[in-house]
Amino acid sequence: MQQQAEHIVQGYDEDLNTLTDALSQMGGQVESMIVDAVRAIKKRDSNLAKEVIERDIIVNNLQEQIDADALRMLALRHPMAADLRRVVGAIRAANDLERIGDLAEGIARRAMTINESEKLDLSRGVARMGKLVKVQLKSALDALLNEDADKAVDVWLQDQDVDSLYASLFRELLTYMMEDHRNIQACTGLLFVAKNLERVGDHATNIAEIVYFSVHGRALVLEALQQVDGDI
Amino acid sequence: MGTAPETPTKLTGFDRAMLCLLGLLIILGLGAVLNAPFLPILVSMLTFCLGVEIYGRLESPHKVANTTGLETSAEVQIFNQRAIADNLSEAVWIVNSREQIIYANKAATVLFGKTPFGRRLSTVLRDPSVTELVKAILIGQDGEAVDYHSSVPVDRHLRVTATPIEVANADSPPRRFAMIVFYDVTDLVKFALTQGDFLANASHELKTPVASLLGYIETLRGHAKDDPEARTKFLAIMQGQAERMQRLINDLLSLRQIEQSEHIAPSATADISAAVKVALDTVLPLAKTRGVILSSDGPKTLKVKGHQDELVQLCLNIIDNAVKMTPKGKQVSVSVSATKQWRSQDFMAPTPQALSSEEGLTRPLAKNRQIVIPQPSENGYALIRFRDYGPGFAAKHIPRLGERFYRIAGDRISQDKGTGLGLAIVKHIALRHRGGLLVSSVSAQAQAENLLLESLSGDVDKPEQDPQETGTEFTLILPLSPSVTQQN
Numbered sequence: 001m002q003q004q005a006e007h008i009v010q011g012y013d014e015d016l017n018t019l020t021d022a023l024s025q026m027g028g029q030v031e032s033m034i035v036d037a038v039r040a041i042k043k044r045d046s047n048l049a050k051e052v053i054e055r056d057i058i059v060n061n062l063q064e065q066i067d068a069d070a071l072r073m074l075a076l077r078h079p080m081a082a083d084l085r086r087v088v089g090a091i092r093a094a095n096d097l098e099r100i101g102d103l104a105e106g107i108a109r110r111a112m113t114i115n116e117s118e119k120l121d122l123s124r125g126v127a128r129m130g131k132l133v134k135v136q137l138k139s140a141l142d143a144l145l146n147e148d149a150d151k152a153v154d155v156w157l158q159d160q161d162v163d164s165l166y167a168s169l170f171r172e173l174l175t176y177m178m179e180d181h182r183n184i185q186a187c188t189g190l191l192f193v194a195k196n197l198e199r200v201g202d203h204a205t206n207i208a209e210i211v212y213f214s215v216h217g218r219a220l221v222l223e224a225l226q227q228v229d230g231d232i
Numbered sequence: 233m234g235t236a237p238e239t240p241t242k243l244t245g246f247d248r249a250m251l252c253l254l255g256l257l258i259i260l261g262l263g264a265v266l267n268a269p270f271l272p273i274l275v276s277m278l279t280f281c282l283g284v285e286i287y288g289r290l291e292s293p294h295k296v297a298n299t300t301g302l303e304t305s306a307e308v309q310i311f312n313q314r315a316i317a318d319n320l321s322e323a324v325w326i327v328n329s330r331e332q333i334i335y336a337n338k339a340a341t342v343l344f345g346k347t348p349f350g351r352r353l354s355t356v357l358r359d360p361s362v363t364e365l366v367k368a369i370l371i372g373q374d375g376e377a378v379d380y381h382s383s384v385p386v387d388r389h390l391r392v393t394a395t396p397i398e399v400a401n402a403d404s405p406p407r408r409f410a411m412i413v414f415y416d417v418t419d420l421v422k423f424a425l426t427q428g429d430f431l432a433n434a435s436h437e438l439k440t441p442v443a444s445l446l447g448y449i450e451t452l453r454g455h456a457k458d459d460p461e462a463r464t465k466f467l468a469i470m471q472g473q474a475e476r477m478q479r480l481i482n483d484l485l486s487l488r489q490i491e492q493s494e495h496i497a498p499s500a501t502a503d504i505s506a507a508v509k510v511a512l513d514t515v516l517p518l519a520k521t522r523g524v525i526l527s528s529d530g531p532k533t534l535k536v537k538g539h540q541d542e543l544v545q546l547c548l549n550i551i552d553n554a555v556k557m558t559p560k561g562k563q564v565s566v567s568v569s570a571t572k573q574w575r576s577q578d579f580m581a582p583t584p585q586a587l588s589s590e591e592g593l594t595r596p597l598a599k600n601r602q603i604v605i606p607q608p609s610e611n612g613y614a615l616i617r618f619r620d621y622g623p624g625f626a627a628k629h630i631p632r633l634g635e636r637f638y639r640i641a642g643d644r645i646s647q648d649k650g651t652g653l654g655l656a657i658v659k660h661i662a663l664r665h666r667g668g669l670l671v672s673s674v675s676a677q678a679q680a681e682n683l684l685l686e687s688l689s690g691d692v693d694k695p696e697q698d699p700q701e702t703g704t705e706f707t708l709i710l711p712l713s714p715s716v717t718q719q720n
Contacts, residue, residue: 021352028358035381128635134383135605145355150575154605161601164631171628 015073016083019066019090020145026062026097027141029055033104034137034200038130040111041123041193049115052108059101066094082214089214093144096203096210100137103196103203110196114189122176122183125169126190126197132162133197133204140204143211152211155204156220162201169194307334307409323414326397327353329370329407331363343414353412362392362412369394369410380414386495386663389421390414418495430488437480437637437651441473448473476651483653487636490542490660497666501713502538504614505531505568511547512566515555523560526551530568536614536710538665543710546661549654550618550706557622557704564620572612574668574709599627599673603634603659606668609711616708624675624702633671634659668709674702 007013033052040049070091073079079087114123136155143151173187173194212220307328314335317324323340325347327333331354336347348356354363357380365375377393393413400406448466456462512526519526536543547566554564606613625633625640632638637652662669 017352021354024352024355024358025360025363028354028360028363031358032360131383138383141358158602158605161631164601164627168628168631 012077019069022062022066023090024145029059030097030100037104037107042127044115046112046115049108049111053105056101056105063094063098085214089210092210093207096206100200100203103200107193107196110189110193114186117186125172126193129165129197133201136201136204140207144207147215149212149215152208155208159201159205166194166198325412327410366394366410369396388495389418391417422492426488426491434484441477445470445473480651483651487657494664498539501535502540502543503533504536505534507543508547508566510544511551515551519555524555524558525563527563528566534568534614535713537713542661546658549658554620558620562621567617569615571615574613601630602670604662604669606709607666611712611714614710614712618706621703624704625673626675665710670707673704676702
């Protein structure tokens with residue numbers, strides 16, 4: 001999203017770059033929160049989980065800043081066409097990122113309760129899902145910051161992997177619970193974690209859709225539908 | 233260095249004055265010659281526009297240089313002293329006071345790929361700890377080394393340090409830059425991690441066969457002491473268990489070996505066609521006893537960037553699995569081809585029924601999956617398709633293929649002979665080669681669903697199509713070696 005010397009008023013470009021910068025910071029923060037939250041489960045590290053919970057405020061502040069910046073730009077510069085889509089896209093992406101931050105916080109809170117129960121080696125599937133979701137989130141953010149619509153489409157299509165992994169994880173955890181009812185407490189915790197990760201994947205998909213719209217000015221979902229209609 | 237941007241050329245005030253003078257002269261000259269009162273005004277407007285245009289054009293080289301980041305003489309000065317950093321084995325970036333990357337050395341280009349000059353660091357490496365460190369350095373504070381972990385495309389652990397550089401200028405206050413050095417500590421971290429993983433996996437997986445061996449030994453020393461019939465039977469089972477343990481240890485060892493070198497892409501050139509042939513020859517006896525027909529097609533040689541032995545192992549694992557899955561009389565085919573372009577979108581395109589389903593986009597369970605997502609390659613790709621005509625994987629298993637120790641319940645053959653590590657090894661070899669691994673599978677269930685959909689959609693005009701045969705296709709994508717494109 002970083003572009004130089006496009007507008008006659010240099011301040012306009014700087015404003016756009018500041019917006020991108022804040023989005024990037026927010027993305028980085030959210031990415032590391034997800035990673036640390038999953039690691040807190042994998043390594044049974046409650047201190048790390050606490051740290052993640054504390055970091056949520058940074059993300060919230062960044063969202064407020066992005067909202068304020070974007071509003072100011074809308075009011076003062078009256079962006080048109082691609083610029084307008086970029087500014088609106090920033091607001092929407094910031095909203096998704098803030099939700100992802102909340103989900104990471106939720107995972108961290110679950111981690112603290114899961115870590116209280118006896119050590120069980122059930123978290124491997126969740127860790128694997130965490131890795132997949134992290135890759136999705138990273139690709140979505142890369143697509144956002146480079147305005148790369150092709151990459152955005154890839155992210156959008158990959159989401160079905162996250163969904164099906166969630167379904168398979170659900171079955172797996174259910175089996176553990178039926179096996180031994182002492183597992184139920186930890187497993188329900190892990191189920192919520194898996195659900196949160198699946199939601200993170202959905203938000204990454206949202207960001208991919210925002211990127212596609214911002215670049216092409218058309219909605220990705222409608223495009224895909226039309227393409228399929230054309231094929232039949 | 234491919235990273236050197238050109239020194240900016242700037243239009244001086246003198247040039248500008250000359251342009252204005254030129255415009256004025258033309259107006260006066262024309263006005264005098266034609267002696268028309270309106271002409272000078274018109275021409276002066278035209279010339280003014282032209283002047284602005286020319287000025288803009290002349291200045292554009294400066295704008296290009298601007299995006300590479302070199303803005304001030306201080307930055308040029310830094311750039312001129314680059315020889316020291318150029319040849320460091322560690323990756324080095326230098327950012328200016330606005331956190332824009334203005335310099336990258338050779339090692340950094342190897343590590344991060346093409347350097348996005350002029351972009352702000354925080355939009356390139358999003359890790360908050362790195363950004364904070366650089367911010368602190370740029371405002372003159374101290375900062376400790378931080379760890380940066382990236383998991384795409386392969387796991388990589390970097391220790392990042394930043395030091396300030398001050399460039400003094402006669403006419404302006406000293407400007408501060410930050411030199412960021414990335415030390416690759418992947419080896420160390422990986423070693424510790426895989427060591428732990430290896431021990432955990434080995435002890436967990438060996439527990440069952442060892443327990444069973446002990447059970448048989450106990451029986452042989454006790455009840456079955458003088459029973460020759462039971463002894464022969466038990467010894468056969470014990471041998472089977474011991475062999476399984478051996479296979480498990482071998483697989484775990486090779487998995488660990490590949491995992492440890494995963495962050496270093498192979499630099500050698502390998503022949504994938506030859507690797508497929510070796511693998512097919514090795515599996516041939518097994519295929520003959522099971523009555524499976526092996527077939528292959530493709531060029532005689534196809535050079536890819538890779539490690540020959542690992543590629544043989546990869547092909548062997550997939551073909552071996554395929555032969556075991558395929559019933560008697562059916563075939564397993566391998567085809568090798570080269571392609572310039574690869575788009576995962578074409579492979580992953582959602583099925584029509586997924587998009588037109590009522591909820592809009594709740595897709596059914598995947599039947600296609602990219603186990604390893606292919607990395608972009610400049611020289612094109614080799615595509616190797618392994619197709620078997622076995623029962624295919626049920627959709628619920630597909631998301632978990634390639635997971636360590638994941639075996640499909642009820643599959644007798646893999647229960648007895650497999651270790652559950654074959655595809656995990658394949659996955660890690662593909663990762664190390666910066667390649668891709670895709671799977672698509674048609675099971676009897678999926679076949680039935682497709683038939684149902686076709687009859688529901690009621691395409692009467694369409695000619696009767698044979699139902700898609702069940703089976704699994706693995707597609708391996710490898711980056712071609714550069715020499716191939718040179719020949720073409």
